[in-house]
Amino acid sequence: MRIAISGGGTGGHIYPAIALINEIKNIDSTVEFLYIGTEVGLENKIVRRENIPFKSIDISGFKRKLSLDNIKTIFRFVKGVRDSKKYLKEFKPDVVIGTGGYVCGPVVYAAAKLHIPTIIHEQNSVPGLTNKFLSRYVDTVAICFEEARSYFHGPKVVLTGNPRASEVVGRDGFKGRESVDLSHDKRSVLIVGGSRGARPINDAFLEVLPEIGKKDYQVVYVTGEIHYDKVLQRVKEVGSPNNVVIKPFIHNMPEVLAGVDLIVARAGATTLAEITALGLPSILIPSPYVTNNHQEKNARALSDNGAAILRLEADMSGSILLSDIDSILLDHQLLERMKIASKELGIRDAAQRLYAETKHLIKSS
Ligand SMILES: CC(=O)N[C@H]1[C@@H](OP(=O)(O)OP(=O)(O)OC[C@H]2O[C@@H](n3ccc(=O)[nH]c3=O)[C@H](O)[C@@H]2O)O[C@H](CO)[C@@H](O)[C@@H]1O
Numbered sequence: 001m002r003i004a005i006s007g008g009g010t011g012g013h014i015y016p017a018i019a020l021i022n023e024i025k026n027i028d029s030t031v032e033f034l035y036i037g038t039e040v041g042l043e044n045k046i047v048r049r050e051n052i053p054f055k056s057i058d059i060s061g062f063k064r065k066l067s068l069d070n071i072k073t074i075f076r077f078v079k080g081v082r083d084s085k086k087y088l089k090e091f092k093p094d095v096v097i098g099t100g101g102y103v104c105g106p107v108v109y110a111a112a113k114l115h116i117p118t119i120i121h122e123q124n125s126v127p128g129l130t131n132k133f134l135s136r137y138v139d140t141v142a143i144c145f146e147e148a149r150s151y152f153h154g155p156k157v158v159l160t161g162n163p164r165a166s167e168v169v170g171r172d173g174f175k176g177r178e179s180v181d182l183s184h185d186k187r188s189v190l191i192v193g194g195s196r197g198a199r200p201i202n203d204a205f206l207e208v209l210p211e212i213g214k215k216d217y218q219v220v221y222v223t224g225e226i227h228y229d230k231v232l233q234r235v236k237e238v239g240s241p242n243n244v245v246i247k248p249f250i251h252n253m254p255e256v257l258a259g260v261d262l263i264v265a266r267a268g269a270t271t272l273a274e275i276t277a278l279g280l281p282s283i284l285i286p287s288p289y290v291t292n293n294h295q296e297k298n299a300r301a302l303s304d305n306g307a308a309i310l311r312l313e314a315d316m317s318g319s320i321l322l323s324d325i326d327s328i329l330l331d332h333q334l335l336e337r338m339k340i341a342s343k344e345l346g347i348r349d350a351a352q353r354l355y356a357e358t359k360h361l362i363k364s365s
Pocket of ligand 1: 010011012013015100123124164192193194195196222248249250251252253254266267268269270271272274287290294295
């Protein structure tokens, strides 16, 4: 079997694709893969790190407002379709799967035009522009939240969950803690602003860094690659407490997630799939800068069920963040209740479900 996959821009679209590839490789080592991404998105680094054959096209996203850039994007799209067709004719996949982000627009569209079976995977409760566009051409739409179903008409819509959920289950939390220099005898909180980091969360963290130093728990703080140097510079000025570890990016996130007691994060759908698969309590600060405010809707799915505290960015400050962390980490009963609530929302067999849909589509085409 040969599978071409495309998805990119940010980790939330890339890791589900890699998790699916890993699941399939474990079951059937003869399956061949081709990943089509861009040279500028995070996939260029992340996918190459995994030694998955990688080809790139040049494409940008559409702006919602009228703009000259959109005309350039149309030209790039047409060229992207042409390049994708060339790659697909060479690779001859049995199926093409798109996991979101604008790169999969031309790739999946080209596949549909070549009559290759196609699947898109939508991680969010409110679909992105690219997936909405593609849903008119594909055979199967795999979703992670029931709420997403009503946005798609025509093709077969199936609830599979996010394959990354399956990938985090059963990881060694002990190893995860060691890899980021956390001790095993203290409660730990991971603070991360999505795959690219989040400046407002970085600012809030820096505001209370000396306070965190007085706490009886430990913190692993992920700044995002592009913010790392700036954050470190400011940390040098205020002094870094012993119970805080600062990282630009974590490549073994499944293990680290398995090793912590609480996460403070944006509400990207892939992160939420991971933490509910593990039953990890969370404090979620949705990014307000995303299409249709979809992160807030993602976050409400957890907070409405007692699995998370939802903190809007407009209401957040360093001291509020710290008191939210204290309220959970220092209250054993609440921590346990949130763990159970979080775990109830997880779809741990998502990778298996998506692979089953993939095989089913190939068979019936
Ligand atoms: C700004 C934006 O448009 N964000 C979108 C993007 O977010 P983003 O890429 O930030 O998405 P997620 O939070 O869903 O996923 C991040 C992924 O990166 C991993 N990770 C993150 C940090 C790190 O140091 N190491 C690491 O491995 C996480 O474990 C996770 O697998 O895609 C998501 C899934 O479609 C959407 O819900 C988000 O709204």
